[in-house]
Amino acid sequence: MPGFGLTFGFTLSWLGLIVLIPLATILLKAAGMGWQEFVAVGLSPRAIASYRLSFGTAAAAGLVNAVLGLLVAWVLVRYRFPGKRVVSALVDLPFALPTAVAGIALTALYAPNGWIGQFLEPIGIKVAFTPIGIIIALIFVGLPFVVRSVEPVLADLGRDVEEAAATLGASRFQTFNRVIMPAIGPALLTGFALAFARGVGEYGSVIFISGNMPGRTEIAPLLIVTQLEQYDFNGATAIAVVMMLVSFTILLLINGIQAASRRRMGI
């Protein structure tokens, strides 16, 4: 087969030029900073508050998406209803809609005089400019990751195992808990991990609805932008590196859990 030299060479050069060399810069920059300075900015109280907010809201939105995304995937795979094709296409909206557009639309909806906000305000629920607003934006952004991860596995799951469970006297609930959940568990975890990773780094859809108060509703990516606007490149680098390290550690852990559960299932 011809073309290995050409395609492989081009792939490596383009990867190096666009991704690897630029990424290496940030590690070089961090390495040149010195431990004291790195900790002073990267682990300052304001930075830690922003990590807690970013990782906390991403985890909360990921959990909501794991539950409701599974519901959506289940309904799309198992049931027939009018307009299903449109609903299925709509699930991909967050992939196609620019994040800034989603951000201002959600803010308009959940502002105290917005379509949804006006009903929540009287019962004392504030969404816009609070962490709840951030979670709602991250639910929007992360939903398709869960649905699209779970859907194919659910579709491939043979009805025979469910029939076997039913003939052995299992109730529908028992079958779901003991037969279906273990089979789709790894895919659900993948969906959660993808939504979580996206949520931690998300910027455009969040900054409009979050209110951006330092220490309270300031997400980590916004803190990086703030440092950059003050020409504090070391500060921005330190926060970015801490964020990347924590993200990669969590993703590695999730990968590990998945590998272990696959081994247990014998796949």
Added chain:
Amino acid sequence: MSRETALRATSEGRLWQALLIGGALAFLGIFLALPLIAVFAEAFKTGLGAFVLAVQTPDALASIRLTLFIAAISVPLNMIFGIAASWAITKFEFSGKALLITLIDLPFSISPVVSGLIFVLLFGANGVVGPWLAAHDLKIIFAVPGIVLATLFITFPFVARELIPLMMEQGKSEEEAALSLGANGWQTFWYVTLPNIRWGLLYGVLLCNARAMGEFGAVSVVSGHIRGETNTMPLHVEILYNEYDFVGAFAVASLLALLALVTLVAKSVLEWRFDMNSGAGH
């Protein structure tokens, strides 16, 4: 067991089905459909005239031109990369293949803001090659080249990610047959591989384009927000919104939402064709 009893045992009752469908639709309606409707409602709040005026301001038109320009450069480049990468990865054996695939996916797991930051650190005034660029009167950060680079980084994996599994599944027997019949490499790619992967390729290009035109975080960091010069459409939306020009912001936003809708429709049509093709093949 009769068919009816089997169905009853492995499915839910009608009431449960209705409840689950209703729950899913209510969730999707509130969380996905409402924001989309809100964009258009806000854009046309004060009538069609205000919408047209907002879209026709020189700054808005400049942002539309820039967004189209950025996509016209970055999408074809990453398309060529995607084809080359999947050809190398799926047609040949070499060590480190899994690592290469992981590295190609890397931009997906990095915050858009950090994706912009790395180019500032590299090419900015205080960056690694910043002084050299300044000495030669070249501008990358706070200029169009920086926006192109950040967009290239963000959309890097899209095409490759669609093509690698597809070409893996198709194998290389058809290409080998063409080569043994005397076709050269380019002919084989053009007449055998490309027709086989065209729908997958189009799908990847579509998603790549949507992201290239809609990217906000990475572009926001490198652009410098110079009106009429380095403002893409999403950045222009932000500026108008922060100036409390809500009709203007939502008017430009509705154009982007329209792009998203076109993308979704085209994507559904492609998926439908995919199903038809694979259905006929089996």
